[in-house]
Amino acid sequence: MARVVILGAGISGHTAATILRRSLSKEHEVVVVTPKEYWNWIPSNIWVGVGLMKREDVCFSLKKIYDKIGVHFHQAKAVAIYPEGSSELSKPHVVAESTTPGSEGQTIKVEYDFLINATGPKLNFAATEGLGPDKYTYSVCTASHATEASNKLHEIIQEMKQGKKKKIIVGSGHGLCTCQGAAFEYVFNVEYELRRHKVRDLAEITFITNEYELGDFGIGGAHFKRGGYYIHSKVFAESLYAERGIHWVKRAHVQKVEPNKVYFETLNGDESSLEYDFAMLLPPFKGHEISAYDKNGGDITLKLFAPNGFMKVDCDYSNKPFEEWDVNDWPKTYQSPEYKNIFAIGIAFAPPHFISKPMKSKKGTPITPTPPRTGMPSGIMGRTVAMSIAEMIKQGTDRPAYESPFAEMGVACVASAGASLLNGSAASMTMYPVVPNFKKYPRHGRNISYTFGELGLAGHWIKRILHHMFIYKAQCKPGWFLIPE
Amino acid sequence: MTEEDKNLYVQDAYQPEYYSLTPTKMVRFFRVFWPWQILRFIFINIKMVKMIGKSHAKKTSL
Numbered sequence A: 001m002a003r004v005v006i007l008g009a010g011i012s013g014h015t016a017a018t019i020l021r022r023s024l025s026k027e028h029e030v031v032v033v034t035p036k037e038y039w040n041w042i043p044s045n046i047w048v049g050v051g052l053m054k055r056e057d058v059c060f061s062l063k064k065i066y067d068k069i070g071v072h073f074h075q076a077k078a079v080a081i082y083p084e085g086s087s088e089l090s091k092p093h094v095v096a097e098s099t100t101p102g103s104e105g106q107t108i109k110v111e112y113d114f115l116i117n118a119t120g121p122k123l124n125f126a127a128t129e130g131l132g133p134d135k136y137t138y139s140v141c142t143a144s145h146a147t148e149a150s151n152k153l154h155e156i157i158q159e160m161k162q163g164k165k166k167k168i169i170v171g172s173g174h175g176l177c178t179c180q181g182a183a184f185e186y187v188f189n190v191e192y193e194l195r196r197h198k199v200r201d202l203a204e205i206t207f208i209t210n211e212y213e214l215g216d217f218g219i220g221g222a223h224f225k226r227g228g229y230y231i232h233s234k235v236f237a238e239s240l241y242a243e244r245g246i247h248w249v250k251r252a253h254v255q256k257v258e259p260n261k262v263y264f265e266t267l268n269g270d271e272s273s274l275e276y277d278f279a280m281l282l283p284p285f286k287g288h289e290i291s292a293y294d295k296n297g298g299d300i301t302l303k304l305f306a307p308n309g310f311m312k313v314d315c316d317y318s319n320k321p322f323e324e325w326d327v328n329d330w331p332k333t334y335q336s337p338e339y340k341n342i343f344a345i346g347i348a349f350a351p352p353h354f355i356s357k358p359m360k361s362k363k364g365t366p367i368t369p370t371p372p373r374t375g376m377p378s379g380i381m382g383r384t385v386a387m388s389i390a391e392m393i394k395q396g397t398d399r400p401a402y403e404s405p406f407a408e409m410g411v412a413c414v415a416s417a418g419a420s421l422l423n424g425s426a427a428s429m430t431m432y433p434v435v436p437n438f439k440k441y442p443r444h445g446r447n448i449s450y451t452f453g454e455l456g457l458a459g460h461w462i463k464r465i466l467h468h469m470f471i472y473k474a475q476c477k478p479g480w481f482l483i484p485e
Numbered sequence B: 001m002t003e004e005d006k007n008l009y010v011q012d013a014y015q016p017e018y019y020s021l022t023p024t025k026m027v028r029f030f031r032v033f034w035p036w037q038i039l040r041f042i043f044i045n046i047k048m049v050k051m052i053g054k055s056h057a058k059k060t061s062l
């Protein structure tokens, strides 16, 4: 009998849990430890953030699903890993603090044969003074943050209906943010809602980003073949901002936020500020503070985790300059190099370096998007690691049977730019590979025949279908396993 | 003039927006023209399915 413990039930962890449960016979246990009782389809938080969906439309109870499929569920937050066991418990185990109502803070120990870290990002609002829903800005990173953002947005829409002008800022709240795609979607959905409420002319909207160019998205952007040219995503992104009358500030690091003012610095050393009535600024991400100890109680956190709190896997973490980066620096199996029964997937694994070129302002402030790990790659990593562990258990080996090299992974994503089945739109994009491979594709770093993007209503239909399809899949309804990640 | 057109109209020259590629009326029409979008829907789905197929797990080469 083997026990696989999965920390986190987001896109990657829940995928791994459901696939493991399906692949392993009942004598083996699959255990999920996660602090929240619900699963959230995060991409649709954008629509919660403008009031088109409610929290219930994007979240559902996990416990019921896990009871149905036979996964053990602990509503708790992992705080420490003992990969060699400890003086009290000889088997490898995780220490977690309960978040179950009624027993909050109680410590539990969960033994494992295999461990998957799928804890996603810690939203690091504290990195920027005044940032976040507890301070002065809004967020759409969780369903409850998005509900708060929507309430405030509708408050100012009501004021605009009385003729008041408003200033809106959307974007990155720090020079090292990732997930620019989410900010992109939110700004266009806000703009679309303002038009729908017939108050667009009273709003001045500004997008502030740490990207070197719009359309970089933390992956250096992408080239598309169009009209006889290879055109960078910058051109299409700028086009959409210009068309919708949204101003932009790029190459910016937000230094601090005050109740109605955002202060920022740009790569060229300028310092400036913007006033706002409503601001949705994404936080930078870091890993969750999980410590690790050897069997004697010695702290081995930095053996397992990078200093940013993300878990080290089969990457090349040597500190190479940009010119020497190689696609093979990126992971293939997501296995910890130190402990063969530990894996990290989704946002929880530590990237070997950035994808976009690292830049610093004249003052030395780093202003570069950190590498994104979007839904599709996160789901694929979940499936790959689940298949590997199932095979490792069956074969009794410590060699992962499957790989999904990050460098050979493509992405398909759909970024909403206005939600309506009749006249909405979304940018549909595919690119391959997500990490540019200039050795194989010397000119653009990517295979152009697999890299494309276009804006239109069809994209919105796809985004809407994906919303229903992925919630159906996550709820393990009949035939769920036929839906790919 | 639609609100969108007004937005385009009032932008000052020498602002970054002025130098951007902007869509013509025809491009904007086709973006929401159902018959065309149904075809694009099929095309985009094929592209995405190919991409998904290319990115999924394979047996290790270790």
Ligand SMILES: Cc1cc2nc3c(=O)[nH]c(=O)nc-3n(C[C@H](O)[C@H](O)[C@H](O)COP(=O)(O)OP(=O)(O)OC[C@H]3O[C@@H](n4cnc5c(N)ncnc54)[C@H](O)[C@@H]3O)c2cc1C
Pocket (backbone or CB within 6 Å): A007, A008, A009, A010, A011, A012, A013, A033, A034, A035, A036, A042, A043, A044, A045, A046, A076, A077, A078, A079, A118, A119, A120, A121, A140, A141, A142, A179, A182, A288, A290, A345, A346, A347, A348, A373, A374, A375, A376, A378, A413, A414, A415
């Ligand atoms: C607003 C927004 C919109 C997005 N839109 C898109 C999109 O359109 N398309 C796309 O592909 N991607 C999108 N993304 C990115 C996508 O949501 C992420 O790539 C994906 O959620 C990453 O999955 P994950 O499993 O790594 O992390 P998560 O989904 O964040 O899951 C992490 C899990 O770990 C749990 N956890 C946290 N701490 C602990 C702990 N200490 N112990 C145990 N468990 C813990 C959390 O509660 C959670 O259940 C969007 C992101 C945001 C914020």
